[in-house]
Amino acid sequence: MYSARVTTNETCNHDCAFCDARRSEERASVAGSAVVRKGIDEAIAAGARELTLTGGEPTLRKDLAAIVQYAARAGAGRIAVETNAALIDGARARQLAAAGLAVARVHVPAWGTEADAITRDDGGFAAMRAGVDALVAAGIELELSVPIVRANRGLVARIPALVAAEALPVAALVVVLPIRSPQPDALLPLADAAAVAEELARRARDVGMTVRFDTNTFVPPCAFPTPRHVAHMYSMTPGGTERPRYARDDDCAGCLVADRCPGVPEGIAFPRHPIREDRMRRRLSVISTVNEQIERELVAREITRGPNGAVLPVHTVRVNFHCNQACRFCFVSTHLPAAEDAAIRAAILEVSRAGGQLALSGGEPTLNPRLVEYVKLGVDNGAREVELQTNAIRLGDAALVRQLVDAGLTHALVSLHASNADISDAITDAPGTFDKTVAGLDQLAKTSLETRVNFVFCEANRLDFPRYVDLVSSRWPTLGITVSFVASSTDVVPRTREMMPRYSEVLPALYEGLEKASAVGIRVCGFESMCGVPLCLVPHDMDRHADLAALPDGIDGGEFLKPEPCGRCALEAKCYGLRRGYAALHGWDELRPVTA
Helix, strand or coil: CCEEEEECCCCCCCCCCCCCCCCCCCCHHHHCHHHHHHHHHHHHHCCCCEEEEECCCHHHCCCHHHHHHHHHHHCCCEEEEEECCCCCCHHHHHHHHHHCCCEEEEECCCCCCHHHHHHCCCCHHHHHHHHHHHHHHCCCEEEEEEECCHHHCCCHHHHHHHHHHCCCCEEEEEEECCCCCCCHHHCCCHHHHHHHHHHHHHHHHHCCCCEEECHHHCCCHHHCCCHHHCHHHCCECCCCCCCCCEECCHHHHCCCCCCCCCCEECCCCCCCCCCCCHHHHHHHECCCCHHHHHHHHCEEEEEEECCCCCEEEEEEEECCCCCCCCCCCCCCCCCCCCCCHHHHHHHHHHHHHCCCEEEEECCCHHHCCCHHHHHHHHHHCCCCEEEEEECCHHHHCHHHHHHHHHHCCCEEEEECCCCCHHHHHHHHCCCCHHHHHHHHHHHHCCCCCEEEEEEEECHHHCCCHHHHHHHHHHHCCCCEEEEEECCCCCCCCCCCCCCCCCHHHHHHHHHHHHHHHHHHCCCEECCCCCCCCCHHHCCCCHHHHHCCCCCCCCCCCCCEECCHHHHHCCCHHHCCCEEHHHHHHHCCCCCCCCCC
16 A cells, blocks of 8 residues: 555534535544554555545644644655645644645635535635635645535536636646435436536646546546546556445456456446547556656656767656646656656756756646746756747747746747647647647747757658648748657557558658758758657768767667667667567568668
8 A cells, every 4th residue: 555544533614415424523433643643553554655634624633733743753755634724724734834744635616605505614615715825825735626516516617717717836636526425416426427527627638737536436437428538537556456335347347447446336327438448548557656657757868969979968857747638649647646846856956967958848847837947947057958848838828938938948849740730639639729839839939949849740640741841831930840750658658550650651741841841941850869760761861860979778778679670770879779669560671771
């Protein structure tokens, strides 16, 4: 067990009709100080390093700070409290922060005074809002816990935009789907609640807000009419099949996440949509614990090679993982929460103090409110270049662009994968975002930043590159183009012909686009990178690639192979070779060794 919940009490100053945890009086067998401490000890002994203190309403306890401090000293690495925040003022928030509280998960059934009718606490929303400000001022990370029930069915989807309008630093919306209640009529049928959750997820993506499901009220992904729309809200791990009052049936036998799902809640009927697509299995899953996967993906350590033989370290630091697009070839685990701020800063300092190149990426990095600070941190500590890897959706805001430039940003690499909205929006699975990216590029083109657009060849756009060059040359003639090829670099990317074309199917359009770019003076690069193509297939600038430095041993982490034709190639030491995923799908008969 890596995370655990400990109940601190059972009374509450709110009286939500759907709540199945609230009692009118405390029981010593649950709320006694020795009992709570014993629960903490048992959780830590069982392996928990993340601890959530819950209730009832934990802040009704006068000794809550002492309990937090006890948990910290017992070995809990990260402590959260689930609260309605209505009883928290500045002094209480500072006391909890000093005791070691990292996260406050605040109950928000609606954003506005409509919440008071649901919590049956007149003035409760105003009190919660003041408590939230106190928590933020004390440096405690803020999450909002959003239940979906009958009383707030028409209010929930409004929450992301209303919260974003107040510029609160919300780390995540945590969606709660109650399935049992002492008042069953207070709940929505699960199919209806799932539809509301999908809409909430879409609205959260529109404003760049992380959203995930509460693990304590687990609802299987098959409950959702379109599971891919909520896949980023799950973090399922193999072996997670045991949960009281859940059971598997015949439909579960053919589901690809049956090895990590406890099944369906007993006595709850709903339409089923079992997971049959392997890509969905990958999108729903984490390999191990959430923290271990965050640590694994936080930093990509690579190199860049100039034509003069220079080699520089390049570290790509993922300042968050969530994104306001959902590209089908994305290799990032977009369902992960952001890493701790301290870990992000340490990763930035590592490459900056070495005089390397810093790339700030995601997910979508502009969704992190500290992005400008991170740029400045890299610049102030010696980074040779600071690049922002972004889809530019939020960079239509000229003020944000100016802040990034003033902080010292030097480069921007903007993902734009097609010449028109129809192809682009299909790839990104985020209709309407093509036009927003174009608007962001319009703003970037007005600055001194060295900006390139990144075109990732996949099956959906493999013929579009010549038209793409026409768009760039006519609208942003000072920009460069980076060419990439869809990469099965993690288990998240589908290794299918429907996603990954053969190089030979891409090269004609690539050649035509390169000719057009050359004619108008637009530089196209990226071939020599991990995400390019084998150098023997590059149609131009072969002399430039011959001058590249040889690759250090092991730089690819074992992801590439060099089949027999590579042994006869003059560029073998300078070329990554062929990705194993590509070779498994298409073989290597397209390779043409360079002999001179």
